[in-house]
Amino acid sequence: MSTIAPQFRFSRFVGSLFDIIFWILLLFSLIGLPIVFIILFYIKMPLVNHQLLTPYLAMTWMADPSRTLPIIKTLLHTTFFHVVAFPGFGFAALLAAATIFIERKFLAKIQLRVGPLYCGKVEGILQLMGDGLKLISKEIIIPAKADKPIFWVGPLLFLGTAAAFVSLIPVAPGWVVANPSVGLLAVFATIGFFPIITVLTAWAANNKWTFIGGLRALHQMIAFEIPLILSLLSIVILTGTLNLSQIVESQQHYWWIIFAPISAIVFFICIIAELERVPFDLPEAESEIVAGWLTEFSGMMYGLIQLGTYLKLYAFAGLFTVLFLGGWNGPSVWPPLSPDLITNGITIGPITAKIAGLPLFDQEMLNGTLWFVIKTVGVILVILLPRGVFPRIRIDMLLHTGWYKLIGLAFINIFIALGLLYAGVLGPGGLIQ
Amino acid sequence: MTTPLPPGIQLEKVDDRIMTLNVGPQHPGSGHMRLIIKVDGDYIVSCDPDPGYVHRGEEKMAEYRNYVQNIPHLERPVIHDSCNILYPYCLAVEELLGIEVPERAKYIRVIASELNRCVYTLYWLAIYGIFLGHSTMFMWPAGDRELFIDLLEAMSGARVTHAYLVPGGIRNDLPANFEERCLRQVDYFEKRLKEYQAIFYKNPLLISRTEGTGILSRTDAIRLGTTGSVLRASGVDFDLRKKEPYDVYENLDFETVVRKEGDSYARSYIPYLEMFESCRIIKDAIRKMPKSGSVRTKLKPNPKGGNDEVYKRVESGRGSLGYYIVSNNRPEPYRVKISVGSFRNLICMPYLLKGELLGNMPSVYWGLNYWPVEADR
Numbered sequence: 001m002s003t004i005a006p007q008f009r010f011s012r013f014v015g016s017l018f019d020i021i022f023w024i025l026l027l028f029s030l031i032g033l034p035i036v037f038i039i040l041f042y043i044k045m046p047l048v049n050h051q052l053l054t055p056y057l058a059m060t061w062m063a064d065p066s067r068t069l070p071i072i073k074t075l076l077h078t079t080f081f082h083v084v085a086f087p088g089f090g091f092a093a094l095l096a097a098a099t100i101f102i103e104r105k106f107l108a109k110i111q112l113r114v115g116p117l118y119c120g121k122v123e124g125i126l127q128l129m130g131d132g133l134k135l136i137s138k139e140i141i142i143p144a145k146a147d148k149p150i151f152w153v154g155p156l157l158f159l160g161t162a163a164a165f166v167s168l169i170p171v172a173p174g175w176v177v178a179n180p181s182v183g184l185l186a187v188f189a190t191i192g193f194f195p196i197i198t199v200l201t202a203w204a205a206n207n208k209w210t211f212i213g214g215l216r217a218l219h220q221m222i223a224f225e226i227p228l229i230l231s232l233l234s235i236v237i238l239t240g241t242l243n244l245s246q247i248v249e250s251q252q253h254y255w256w257i258i259f260a261p262i263s264a265i266v267f268f269i270c271i272i273a274e275l276e277r278v279p280f281d282l283p284e285a286e287s288e289i290v291a292g293w294l295t296e297f298s299g300m301m302y303g304l305i306q307l308g309t310y311l312k313l314y315a316f317a318g319l320f321t322v323l324f325l326g327g328w329n330g331p332s333v334w335p336p337l338s339p340d341l342i343t344n345g346i347t348i349g350p351i352t353a354k355i356a357g358l359p360l361f362d363q364e365m366l367n368g369t370l371w372f373v374i375k376t377v378g379v380i381l382v383i384l385l386p387r388g389v390f391p392r393i394r395i396d397m398l399l400h401t402g403w404y405k406l407i408g409l410a411f412i413n414i415f416i417a418l419g420l421l422y423a424g425v426l427g428p429g430g431l432i433q
Numbered sequence: 434m435t436t437p438l439p440p441g442i443q444l445e446k447v448d449d450r451i452m453t454l455n456v457g458p459q460h461p462g463s464g465h466m467r468l469i470i471k472v473d474g475d476y477i478v479s480c481d482p483d484p485g486y487v488h489r490g491e492e493k494m495a496e497y498r499n500y501v502q503n504i505p506h507l508e509r510p511v512i513h514d515s516c517n518i519l520y521p522y523c524l525a526v527e528e529l530l531g532i533e534v535p536e537r538a539k540y541i542r543v544i545a546s547e548l549n550r551c552v553y554t555l556y557w558l559a560i561y562g563i564f565l566g567h568s569t570m571f572m573w574p575a576g577d578r579e580l581f582i583d584l585l586e587a588m589s590g591a592r593v594t595h596a597y598l599v600p601g602g603i604r605n606d607l608p609a610n611f612e613e614r615c616l617r618q619v620d621y622f623e624k625r626l627k628e629y630q631a632i633f634y635k636n637p638l639l640i641s642r643t644e645g646t647g648i649l650s651r652t653d654a655i656r657l658g659t660t661g662s663v664l665r666a667s668g669v670d671f672d673l674r675k676k677e678p679y680d681v682y683e684n685l686d687f688e689t690v691v692r693k694e695g696d697s698y699a700r701s702y703i704p705y706l707e708m709f710e711s712c713r714i715i716k717d718a719i720r721k722m723p724k725s726g727s728v729r730t731k732l733k734p735n736p737k738g739g740n741d742e743v744y745k746r747v748e749s750g751r752g753s754l755g756y757y758i759v760s761n762n763r764p765e766p767y768r769v770k771i772s773v774g775s776f777r778n779l780i781c782m783p784y785l786l787k788g789e790l791l792g793n794m795p796s797v798y799w800g801l802n803y804w805p806v807e808a809d810r
Contacts, residue, residue: 287795390636392567395792
């Protein structure tokens with residue numbers, strides 16, 4: 001039982017919710033509705049389509065799907081919805097939250113533990129909400145000698161940059177927030193902001209541990225950004241485009257991981273290093289430098305950085321899926337709605353309902369999202385796996401890996417890609433289309 | 434105008450390249466102590482260990498209690514290894530008071546102290562794992578430690594602070610069916626230990642990180658007076674259980690684990706290999722133990738030691754651990770001096786860390802098998 005509310009019982013909680021709903025309904029129907037009708041009696045109602053717009057009519061329209069569905073459909077295709085909900089922030093944050101839960105349970109299984117168990121009754125499914133509430137309710141402590149404006153803005157910048165990165169990932173055909181023709185360059189530009197933010201916040205906190213952690217993060221990110229960019233050059237050579245949606249479309253018959261496996265491996269290692277995950281978690285190595293560049297963050301500032309980190313994890317996994325695993329391409333799972341249903345409507349017994357804007361989401365979008373989510377979650381699981389298996393590596397080994405081995409491998413892969421292109425196997429006009 | 438400094442005080446030369454780091458006492462990688470580390474970039478220029486944050490005055494407290502009352506508080510410095518820290522005290526007091534220990538009690542003492550050595554080593558290994566960022570190696574030993582804690586709980590009734598060894602034998606006899614249970618759990622534990630090797634000791638990242646770092650040569654190890662696993666990792670075959678066998682260790686079948694490298698990897702590997710030897714000792718002791726008999730020689734009430742002094746030492750989880758007790762015809766000891774392995778191994782830390790990377794600090798520090806609370810006493 002929780003120590004905060006020792007008398008808490010779930011059944012009583014649900015009962016009290018029903019109580020509240022009952023009283024709201026009772027008071028609304030006894031007091032609210034008469035007041036509404038008295039007001040409407042004195043107000044002149046407008047005429048819509050030669051009909052007087054009474055409250056009854058308005059409610060009828062709201063319940064009429066043929067009138068509401070087109071409105072919802074228009075809403076789904078606005079930029080606002082794209083940014084806030086589906087391919088943008090909301091979807092990514094939901095996947096990030098699922099990732100945190102999966103990571104905890106997955107790691108617990110490796111380590112012969114059970115993981116979060118109590119919060120939310122079923123396998124600790126609400127643990128993340130509890131942690132979030134705790135972080136929000138905690139005091140934010142700013143060090144006295146910190147550079148306050150930069151220190152304040154650091155977590156927001158980090159989250160904003162991560163969200164900008166998320167916006168570039170195409171989830172389904174046509175479902176992407178930003179689709180510039182130089183999508184891959186935009187990705188590199190966004191990734192390039194992370195070291196700057198890290199060093200700024202680390203310096204602004206005015207602490208020795210954040211300083212060392214920030215320098216480590218800077219070294220690590222620069223050492224791994226160059227092989228990351230070089231490893232993706234082979235994909236650009238093979239497809240001849242920088243647009244991420246076109247790269248996905250080029251993988252309808254085969255995935256690029258088949259022709260560029262070295263590139264995929266190099267890119268995957270660079271992802272882990274960029275995300276500062278085990279075994280490359282040197283900037284946050286707690287036994288050496290407390291918490292690295294995050295040492296001075298408390299409360300929700302730390303929470304924002306964690307959210308940004310997991311958004312970044314989702315975005316990198318999505319990028320791997322888009323570039324190497326064929327993105328939204330996959331066998332059709334979701335059957336298309338029959339055209340008969342759309343033109344003639346549904347017949348249930350004596351009633352025939354014809355709904356105008358019925359296919360809210362087309363079949364391509366549902367299939368694409370399904371395959372994208374499955375592949376991305378798979379990539380995320382493989383990114384999480386090293387945390388249970390590897391110890392942390394040392395800074396000299398890390399730089400050696402980045403500057404010697406990975407850059408060499410990336411160059412080898414560029415030559416392989418050029419060979420495939422000039423031998424006429426792949427690329428425009430190649431043997432395999 | 435600079436005023437001359439008082440004699441004995443020297444101002445440090447300030448260098449812009451050198452940064453001083455206070456690792457501890459509020460630091461996740463320090464334990465109850467402080468390391469004053471000066472770094473030039475990522476290289477450690479000098480390291481100055483500063484213990485003493487958990488000094489409890491055990492030696493002074495021992496002068497105000499009689500020989501039996503001293504038992505529970507003397508095990509506090511290392512509650513994870515409480516049988517081994519009480520062992521030399523019991524041996525010393527028995528010699529001082531002239532008590533003979535029953536044969537069965539001697540075997541049970543050996544079993545208890547070897548079980549407790551495994552408990553300590555697993556705890557040490559768990560922290561070694563998390564110091565290197567290997568969270569699975571934190572959880573597995575911490576979970577498997579419960580096997581031995583359960584056994585010791587069945588023997589003594591307490592989970593960590595057992596107070597099981599007393600002058601004159603042990604506090605109480607083994608419970609029924611203890612032997613079968615102990616053998617079963619030790620067999621299971623040996624299987625688990627092999628899995629540790631696959632996930633941790635044969636891990637290429639761990640080997641590349643710890644091999645060849647913090648090398649302590651054989652001559653340096655002897656010159657600096659190190660003991661225990663640190664000494665054996667530098668190629669010195671020195672184990673008190675073999676060299677000065679106490680109680681029944683000479684009858685038991687085991688080997689001393691020695692490695693020649695003297696680096697961090699060898700220092701972390703030796704305690705792990707010694708757990709196999711501990712399991713061998715436990716199984717052998719259970720086989721050779723008399724199946725029945727007395728386990729405790731009764732002491733006289735408030736026993737007085739003669740005008741005498743005695744020094745006894747045993748091999749604990751952290752090296753040789755000795756008690757020097759002086760008595761002057763009174764029920765309380767006149768002086769109790771505890772000589773612990775941790776404090777001796779701490780001395781070589783400045784030598785080992787000089788010139789190393791900051792990232793090697795946790796592996797070198799915890800590889801020394803240092804327990805801050807024991808060193809402060």
